[in-house]
Structures are given as C-alpha cells and as structure tokens.
Amino acid sequence: MRNLKYIVVAVLFSNAIFAQKKDQTIGTEVVNVVKPYSPTISDAFKVKETPSFDDEETSKKENIQYNIFSFPVASTFTPSKGKAANVDKTAAEKYFKNYVTLAAGNFGTINAELFVTEDISNTDYFGGMLRHNSSQGGVKDVVLDDKFYNTSLDLTYGSRTREMTWNADAGYQHQVYNWYGIFPNFFDQATIDGINSQQTYHNLYLGGRMGLGDSFLKESTIKFNRFWDAFGSAENRVVVKPNLEFDLIDQKFNVGFVLDYISGSVEKSFSGLTSFKYGFTNIGFQPSIKLQKDDLSVNAGIGLFYSAAQESGESKFFIYPQVVGSYKVVGDLMIAYAGIEGTLKQNSYKEFVDQNFFVSPTNFVAPTDQKYDVFFGLKGKLANAVSYNLRASYLNEDNKALFKNNGYEELVDFEGYRYGNSFSVAYDKVKTISFFGELKADFSKNVSFGVNGTFSNYTTDIEAEAWNLPTLSIGSNLDVNITSKWYAGAKVFFVGERKDFTHFAASFPVPPDATVTLDSYFDVNAHIGYKYSDRLNFFLKGNNLTNQSYQRWLNYQVQGLQVVAGASYKFDF
Secondary structure: OHHHHHHHHHHHHHHHHHHHHOOOOOOOOOOOOOOOOOOOOOOOOOOOOOOOOOOHHHHOOOOOOOOOOOOOOOOOOOOOOOOOOOOOOOOOOOOOOEEEEEEEEHHHEEEEEEEEEEEOOOOEEEEEEEEEEEEOOOOOOOOOOOOEEEEEEEEEEEEEOOOEEEEEEEEEEEEEEEOOOOOOOOOOHHHHHOOOOEEEEEEEEEEEEEEEOOOOEEEEEEEEEEEEEOOOOEEEEEEEEEEEEEEEOOEEEEEEEEEEEEEEEEOOOOOOOOOEEEEEEEEEEEEEEEEEEOOEEEEEEEEEEEEEEOOOOOOEEEEEEEEEEEEEEEOOOEEEEEEEEEEEEOOOHHHHHHHOOOEOOOOOOOOEEEEEEEEEEEEEEEEOOEEEEEEEEEEEEEEEEEEEEOOEOOOOOOOOOOEOOOEEEEEEEEEEEEEEEEEEEEEEOOEEEEEEEEEEEEEEOOOOOOOOOOOEEEEEEEEEEOOOOEEEEEEEEEEOOEEEEEEOOOOOOOOOEEEEEEOOEEEEEEEEEEEOOOOEEEEEEEEOOOOOOOEEEOOEEOOOOEEEEEEEEEEOO
C-alpha cells in the first residue's frame, strides 16, 4: 500500500515538470458546431447506506497540497438561447359571484333560488339568498288538500381582516303544509269537507359570529329565533356559544360555553281544554385538553350543564364525559378511533317541525339528556381514492323525543289536526346499539361514488316501541362528469320498517288502540345537466323514479314520479 502511494506521488511530480517544460502558447481555432447545444443532467445515484471499511489503514489521511495553474482559454462558441416549451393546460372555469335558478315540473312544482353577494370594500361584504319550493299536491288517493309552500330569505353582512372576522345574519321563513294523512274510508264526505287541514309556520331569526385571529377568543356565536304558527303556538330561543382556545405548558386547551334559553306557549292542548307554557335555560361549561404524541391523538374533556326549568319540570345538574381519541395503526391507511361523549340537547318546536311537518301544535318541549355515547371504529383508505369508515356505538338517552300518531277522538272542538292525521312528541328512555359503515371513492376527477348504511336496535322504557325509528337505512350516490359539457348523478336510499301507534274513538268499528307497521321503502333520484356556457346551465331532475306510493309517516303517502326541468344562470354585477 505504501509503495503504491510513492508511485502515485512520483507520477504526479513528473507530470508537473513535464507541463512546465511544454510550450504554453495557445493558438486560435474555429470550431464548427454541428447541432444545437442541449445540456442534460444525468440522474444521480444515491447511496442508500454508509459503506464499511475493514482496512485499518483507511482511517489514516495524508495531507496533500494542490497547486492550481489557471490561464485563459479563447473560444468563439456562443450557445443559442433556450425557449420554454408550451405546456398544455385546461382553461380555468370563470368564477361568478351570483346565480339564479328556476325550475318547474309535474304536480305543479316550482323551484326558485337567487343568490347574490357583493364586496362593499376590501374587507366588507354583503350576501343574500332567496329560496322557494312549492307544489300543488296530487298525491294518489288523498281526499284532503296536500299542497305545500316553503319560502325563505337569508341576509348576511360581514367583514374579514387579519385581526378580526365577523358577520351579522338575519332571515325569515314562511311555510304552508296540510295535515292530509287521514285514515282512508273512515270519514264520510260531509266530515271530510269540513276539515281545514292547513297549517302555517313562520320563523324569524337574527344572529352573529365573531372571531379574533390572534386572541384566545377564537369564535363566538349568538342566534335568536322567533317561531310561531297559525294556531297560537309560539316560542323564543336564544343560543350563545363563546369558545376559548389557548396554549398552556405546551398543551392546547379549549373551553366552550353554552347558554341556551327557550320559552314557549301552547294556546290549546290536544283536547282543546287547557293551555300551557314551557321554558328552560341550559348553561354549559365544556373544558378540554388536546394531547398529541406520535400517532396517538386524544381530546379529553368534561361537560358540566345546569338546566333551570322556568314553567314546569325540574331543574337539574348534569355531568358528561367528553373524551375522543384516535391512533394511526398504519398511517392514513388505518386509523382506529374511540370515545365516550355526552351532552344536554335542547329540543324546540321549530326542530320538531323541521323533522316532521305534520306535528300538532300541542306538544310540550323539554331537553334530552344524552347521558353517554360510547363508540369505536376504524377509518382510513383502501387506496389513494377510496376511503372507508366503520363504527359501532351504544347510546343511552333519557327524555328522547319520539314522534307518535295522535289518533282520533270525538271532541267538541274539531281542529284540522284531530282526525288521526297529526303527531305528538312522546319522551322516553331509549338505548340504541348501532353499526355504521361507509365507503367513498373518487375513481377519477370525473367519477365519484359513495355508499353508507346503518343498522340500529332500540330498547325503550315506557313506550312499547321506538316510534318511527327505522332499524335499517342505506344510502348511495354517484356523480359523473360525462364530458366537459354534460354531467349526471343519482341517489338511492332504502329505509326499513318502522312502528307507529294510533288510537281510535270508541264509536269506530276497529280496536281502539293499535300498533301499526309502516312498510320499508326504496327511492331512486337522478339528474342530468348540460353546461351551455360558463354562465348558463340546463338540468333535468327525476325523483321517486320507481313511482312508489310509500308512507314516510303514517297515512302520509308521497308523490309518485316527479320530473323537474330548469336552468341556472351565473352573473356578476
């Protein structure tokens, strides 16, 4: 090894002497370039591990001094300038701030929607939304009026700056529905002609939201609702939710506050003999801490609530667990999660109407004590474009609201909802075991698919059944961009059997009390659209394509095959 070193040094020394003795005069020469200069960079080879050396001599390094002799070299070569190649790209779709949609269909259906927004300044903006949906009815074999109207107006004004964001909202909604679901062949024509089945709902709201960017006060919301109907039932509700977030000792803390006040009155009970009021003030304090270590994430908290009854009922104090955690078993491919959560849920007359338009205006409103919801599951990705979610849960609720048919009684004061065609709210202790599964796939940027299903088993305390709650529900959707101009989609859902209870007056030739089973139903909806331009779209929608006359609620058959055609136009001011 040492002899090799001496040989190398000798060769270098002789070359240096030889270079010094040569003629250093450099002449000029014309160089003809036969092709354009096109430099390339070869791929680099990366050594994936550090090599090991067994030779002890490799650890010894010799100090070598280099002498560089630099001198100019003349050249007449000048490379030509490069030109960037063109990149094929699709033109970005132009964005419009406003749009209007108009559509019409069978059953006298009218759909209209107008959305406008405008920037008042660099920070302030204004927006509004006007919606209308109506139908003149026409449900098969229905003898009462079954038309409906639903019109709403929403306005907002807000501001966005680096230090603060806020917006103020206001809106009004007007709805008209009919209690058309009477028992067939139970009433004579004279009785039917005397039934006024129409109900009208009104809702007025004011609200606001504020967030401070660099402050511990992340977001606060407030909303006031005034809801009333045509039979003298009304309620006021105020919900305030400030939320604090801050770091302490390298840990992230979140503190949520809740103030939920509701006050309502019912002019007539179902019998028509009495009136009553209800009112509750729920105050909640929900602190939590977020813990993160490697692939484990835990959000641990507790919910403290106090419910003060103002008219009737009992004031109570509640403590709820609020702990949720997740662990990445195999990165984003498989994430295990589990938790136990509980809360105090404030019910309202408005929320009952949103779920079931055919409730009677005679129901007492009280909060639901969701004691705990214990759940665990797996979620993740089967591929880059396919995700899944599997979940099992056990939910324990006290004072859960269930919709139950009011039945028919021969009363002196016959209102339009007293013919077995309206629903009351029954409260009960309900325990629910459920299994949920979901699969979503984006096969490409033009095709997306999703399917989900829930199986539930209910246990009640007082009521014979968990009224109108299905054991099985399945839903699926598909959206496709056929070409750059054409698009289509479909939604399919299945709802299993449900139980309801009805009561008949003693004079009817049927058992006075009966449990009724509502058949399961299957519904298919689809749409297709054509983009005529960046501004104008045409579409065609079909609902209940299998033309099924199923019952969503007892004696409330739905409309058959529905077809709606319309157009949407985008614009700027």
